[in-house]
Amino acid sequence: MRKANWPILEHGADINAGERIMRTRNISRTIVWLALLGVLSPAHALTQQELIAKIEAAGYTQVSDIKSTPEGTAVKAIKNGKEVRLVVDSSGQIKEQK
The missing domain is CATH 3.10.450 (Nuclear Transport Factor 2; Chain: A,)
Structure with a gap:
């Protein structure tokens, strides 16, 4: 059952350009942070x-x-x-x- 105030989005429908940019920025920031964590933290200790x-x-x-x-x-x-x-x-x- 769908909540009444949640829009159904198909391929970006009902999203204005500003919202799309903000979502893209948030996703990009998350990817950058995860990449930095991978670089700065060793994957494993040396045997x-x-x-x-x-x-x-x-x-x-x-x-x-x-x-x-x-x-x-x-x-x-x-x-x-x-x-x-x-x-x-x-x-x-x-x-x-x-």
């Missing part, structure tokens, strides 16, 4: 194998002692023959700790 591969691709070897911390994932690795401590943050950035 341990992906994490090691990323660190090795950055020139580190012997990745070990992998631990989760509030700053990100902390690891030990070797670069240029020296042991270094790294943190890989939620965006995938690798940072050496002093």
Whole structure:
């Protein structure tokens, strides 16, 4: 049963140009927000194998002692023959700790 004050719309009938523009803008804004959320939020956390591969691709070897911390994932690795401590943050950035 149809409510009396709801118009039946067929292919844009009974919608003036202003309403059509506003609906299009709202839909466009929603699409943009959803796209931004997808870009800014990682789809998934890196697996341990992906994490090691990323660190090795950055020139580190012997990745070990992998631990989760509030700053990100902390690891030990070797670069240029020296042991270094790294943190890989939620965006995938690798940072050496002093």
